[in-house]
Amino acid sequence: MSWMRRPAWWSVLLTVAGALLFVRLGFWQLHRADYKDGLLRRYAAAAAAPVQRFDDVVDHLSADTYPRVRVHGHYLVDRVYLLDNPMHDERGGIEVYAPFLPDGHRRLLLVDLGFLPGNGTRRRPLPPPLPVGPTTLQGLYQPSPGHGLEMGGDALARQSHWPKNTIYLDMKQVATDLQHVLFPRLLVLDPEPATAYMRRHRLDFGAMTPARHRAYAFQWFTFAFVAVVIFLVLHRKKRAPGRPRDEST
Template sequence: MSSWRSIAGWWLLALLVAAGLASLGAWQLGRMHQKQALLDAVQQVLDQRTPQPLALAADVARTRDYDWASGAGRFTDAPAVLLDNQQRDDRPGVRVYRVFQPAATGAAPLLVELGWLPLPGDRQLPGVPRPSGEVQVAGLLAPPPSHGILAAVVAEQPTGQLLATGLDAPALRDRLRQPSLAPRVLRLDPALPLGYARDLDVLPNTLPPERHLGYAVQWFALALAVLAIAALLTFRKRKPDKTTQ
């Protein structure tokens, strides 16, 4: 009887552990499908490149959506925003944003990503001159980069620039002295002769779908391994000991 209780205990523990591992695998699969759907939607926008007005950036109903937009306007004299902890080609750096005021009547100002700049070892921030005059911009309207579960921190630098760990429009609006600020940012078309090194990768500094699939396979394999070990221990426990016969 004690032998059967021991075997039952093994299987209960094994099933609980395997279920936990399988749930982690299922979560990774879910993340894979979410990110792949995002990439597919963005690729469709990039393939079509149907220009929308820049005013669409302020549409709260499309805060999490992607659109191709273009228009004329001016960069304001608000401080530049440098998004910290941005990797490119395995080098640390910052992504540069400046406030852009569309020329269209009633259009809210929005942050335009000018590109990426490297940081030296002493982390001295680069200067970011403001483009002057009226300019024509085009690019991908996108949600600002996620800053995770931690609140975005914005620190004013001696140069007047803002160093941020995340782009939170309500928090930045006051720091940038703007009456309003669109919730989406414009990721500038890399083909435009303006700004710095950049691309339209919507999953920078995060895992691509294939990495999530790899992790899912690992979790499911671990779940199967736990069940296999439980089965092996059960077989050995039930196998007669020939030395006692």
């Protein structure tokens, strides 16, 4: 090409390698977005699916399924966990979790009772008492929300009074705190008009939603385009300066 200088081999290699890497990362982000869109569709379908017996699905469960189950057992009524960080609106509030022992099992099932709205003050709302004795629960059996880095280590181990407060739901910490084995997933209860809790079935991806993955894909594709443009600009031939005009007559 007459308008380009001959590039060094290493500059061509770096540009091609960089552009291919950025494109590959972009397509990987698109793949993750499509995968999570599929999870959301299956999750939405599960919320309206027929109810199954907990014992029929708990040991025969694939990673990407979210069965709606009914389970019989009883709560450990004196063991409640309050998740402090969710914000459904400007009033704040808490997400309430309680361990439940299904009939015929030795493992505990952690139950998400729902979101208890605050009143706009710093005073934490108090969860209603749990039912005592045999209880039947119904909801989605799903993975627990991810947890981040909790500064200061395990906050549950430092608390001696119930209910206990936490800013992340760490299933391993809860199992250690209860000194009991937990089922690997938790039960998110179905909405119920008569309860004080706000319940909404949702699959929590944290910050990495499908839309965020697509935004990152666009970013990586832009990097690939910019890498090629920079290569072309740096290797463009400079125009020769024009010859001075002869002003003699």
